[in-house]
Amino acid sequence: MPCHDSEHPNKKCAPAGIYIHIPFCLKKCPYCNFYSTTDLSLKEKFINALFREIDSHHGFSLPIDTIYFGGGTPSLLSPEEIFSILSRLFKHFTIRQGIEITMEINPGTAGAKNFHGYIDAGINRLNIGVQSFQNQNLGFLGRIHSARDACTALISARNAGFSNIGIDLIYGLSDQNLKDWENDLQKALCFHPEHLSCYMLSYERKTPFYKARKNGFILPPDENLSGKLFTFTWEFLSAHGYIPYEISNFSRTDSEIKEFYRSRHNQKYWTFAPYIGLGPSAHSYLHPVRFWNVKSVDQYIRAIQSGISPIADKETLTMEQEMIESVFLGLRTKEGIDLKRFEKKFGPVFSNSFSIPLKNLKEKGYLTLSDTFCKLTPSGMRFHDGICDLLIGAMP
Numbered sequence: 001m002p003c004h005d006s007e008h009p010n011k012k013c014a015p016a017g018i019y020i021h022i023p024f025c026l027k028k029c030p031y032c033n034f035y036s037t038t039d040l041s042l043k044e045k046f047i048n049a050l051f052r053e054i055d056s057h058h059g060f061s062l063p064i065d066t067i068y069f070g071g072g073t074p075s076l077l078s079p080e081e082i083f084s085i086l087s088r089l090f091k092h093f094t095i096r097q098g099i100e101i102t103m104e105i106n107p108g109t110a111g112a113k114n115f116h117g118y119i120d121a122g123i124n125r126l127n128i129g130v131q132s133f134q135n136q137n138l139g140f141l142g143r144i145h146s147a148r149d150a151c152t153a154l155i156s157a158r159n160a161g162f163s164n165i166g167i168d169l170i171y172g173l174s175d176q177n178l179k180d181w182e183n184d185l186q187k188a189l190c191f192h193p194e195h196l197s198c199y200m201l202s203y204e205r206k207t208p209f210y211k212a213r214k215n216g217f218i219l220p221p222d223e224n225l226s227g228k229l230f231t232f233t234w235e236f237l238s239a240h241g242y243i244p245y246e247i248s249n250f251s252r253t254d255s256e257i258k259e260f261y262r263s264r265h266n267q268k269y270w271t272f273a274p275y276i277g278l279g280p281s282a283h284s285y286l287h288p289v290r291f292w293n294v295k296s297v298d299q300y301i302r303a304i305q306s307g308i309s310p311i312a313d314k315e316t317l318t319m320e321q322e323m324i325e326s327v328f329l330g331l332r333t334k335e336g337i338d339l340k341r342f343e344k345k346f347g348p349v350f351s352n353s354f355s356i357p358l359k360n361l362k363e364k365g366y367l368t369l370s371d372t373f374c375k376l377t378p379s380g381m382r383f384h385d386g387i388c389d390l391l392i393g394a395m396p
């Protein structure tokens, strides 16, 4: 089979990632718009369908160097179930040595015994969805776990031997002030995580929080406070040795192997690297085609049981779409946009079409521009979406 990613910057045949969507949760959080169901009775049928989807990729041409169990709540699966899925993947795909295998953990579902099991199953990186270390905030977010559960999960994971742990936190909650957020960050640092993801609470369409905000039941922080929270996060974590390598992601540096703890899997999404998504609602990208599975575990199981592909739809990215996404995704990252690569692919857009907006943004201190890179400064990151709109509006 031909290489799917001949345009990848570094390699003729870049390794791909695999994302597995585990579509179950004990309870839906009111801010979340990821697909999941609380009907756990379908778990066994889902795993059998997932096996068959994995089998259908037998002979996939690219080597795999990252696997990511996301969801939903992957920690609703036992270590034995995780092991059986990984064994199936190792049977059908070419797995690179030193592969990163990440699993998302909901602190309300993982017991100490399970962490040992997950390590034995082959998981070598955890992303623990703590969200906050304060019960009041966890209650507001509708989480099933307490602050104590979060601490117990972090300690158990370390004790089990995990040496690469990420913590997910959410900020910008209703009534949250700077001090309250600082307390969460301080507490997170006590556990010396290798990685931190700090997401500003967003109000996605079709979620209960979206409705509540629209009806005035939730008041998000105003522009001024949001800006302060964002800037504080970057400054505070940088001062404590965490490099902001993407707008919401921070990795601890290692004095010998710099930034070893970035999420290798998530970086694929920001750099147009190839990935395969398995499970309901999972997205895949094999240049230049993006395709995604049906967003229903029922439909997913039925399709696979009838020998039909679970793919719901696909799109072939046009040059214009790729250019827009290159700007949008590139400016989210610490490295910014690689201008040589960008112009090789899309022509002299930066020097011709973007020169006036870039000059203005540079004067305001929102971005830095060299012969080789265009990247946002920390204050520019705060206005990432607006800056991208401005540049995209100037596109030829």
Ligand code: SF4
Pocket: 024, 025, 027, 028, 029, 032, 033, 034, 036, 071, 072, 073, 106, 129
């Ligand atoms: S546990 Fe995670 S995936 Fe499930 S509803 Fe809550 S935020 Fe969404």
